[in-house]
Amino acid sequence: MTGTATPLSIRAVLPADEGDIAELIAAAFGQPDEAHLVRELRACGALVLERVACDPSGQIVGHVAFSRVTGAGQGHRLEISCLAPVSVWPNLQKQGIGSALIRAALDDLRAAGEDLVLVLGPPAYYPRFGFDPVLARKVSAPYAGDAFQALALTPAARDGLPVEVTFATPFEAFE
Numbered sequence: 001m002t003g004t005a006t007p008l009s010i011r012a013v014l015p016a017d018e019g020d021i022a023e024l025i026a027a028a029f030g031q032p033d034e035a036h037l038v039r040e041l042r043a044c045g046a047l048v049l050e051r052v053a054c055d056p057s058g059q060i061v062g063h064v065a066f067s068r069v070t071g072a073g074q075g076h077r078l079e080i081s082c083l084a085p086v087s088v089w090p091n092l093q094k095q096g097i098g099s100a101l102i103r104a105a106l107d108d109l110r111a112a113g114e115d116l117v118l119v120l121g122p123p124a125y126y127p128r129f130g131f132d133p134v135l136a137r138k139v140s141a142p143y144a145g146d147a148f149q150a151l152a153l154t155p156a157a158r159d160g161l162p163v164e165v166t167f168a169t170p171f172e173a174f175e
């Protein structure tokens, strides 16, 4: 079980944060590709929600982005988004920052009426937030397997599947 060592504040992103966020994402992934993805998602208006975690001095220590996913077929009315990427400064990982950030962001998405959230990530990490690879089998996407997981935030999402989904165009570079 991990715990947050220092009190965190979690807030929306301001335009002045964008440089710090790009540095953080590149440091977390050890390459610039994911930071570039976020810039592209922002530029094409695909971001649904973006949050940063800040330490008590106001320094950004974590970031998460959710982008719009387009549904077709039975579940076409569902509001669907994709969690990617999530980043925590390498020297601050495994202290609960990523979990606090993801939980707060999911609460905000739920409050905003989002129905379904998808993620492609480690099956050892995302089930703690309720993501489920079995539910994701009802989502027809370019991804499959246990890394592809889905979280229903509303009863409509649980009852409204199956759905065929298309991710925002900048993800095509990652397929």
Ligand SMILES: CC(C)(COP(=O)(O)OP(=O)(O)OC[C@H]1O[C@@H](n2cnc3c(N)ncnc32)[C@H](O)[C@@H]1OP(=O)(O)O)[C@@H](O)C(=O)NCCC(=O)NCCS
Binding pocket: 001, 002, 028, 029, 085, 086, 087, 088, 089, 092, 093, 094, 095, 096, 097, 098, 099, 100, 120, 121, 122, 124, 125
């Ligand atoms: C993934 C990430 C955001 C998690 O943030 P964090 O603050 O380190 O996570 P927390 O402290 O909240 O949770 C730590 C737990 O997550 C697990 N975890 C972290 N990264 C993991 C990974 N890639 N695969 C599996 N488990 C992972 C840890 O083993 C730990 O498990 P435990 O609670 O059972 O001990 C962070 O490690 C990171 O930035 N990684 C590099 C970028 C990345 O891979 N992003 C996600 C891609 S889907």
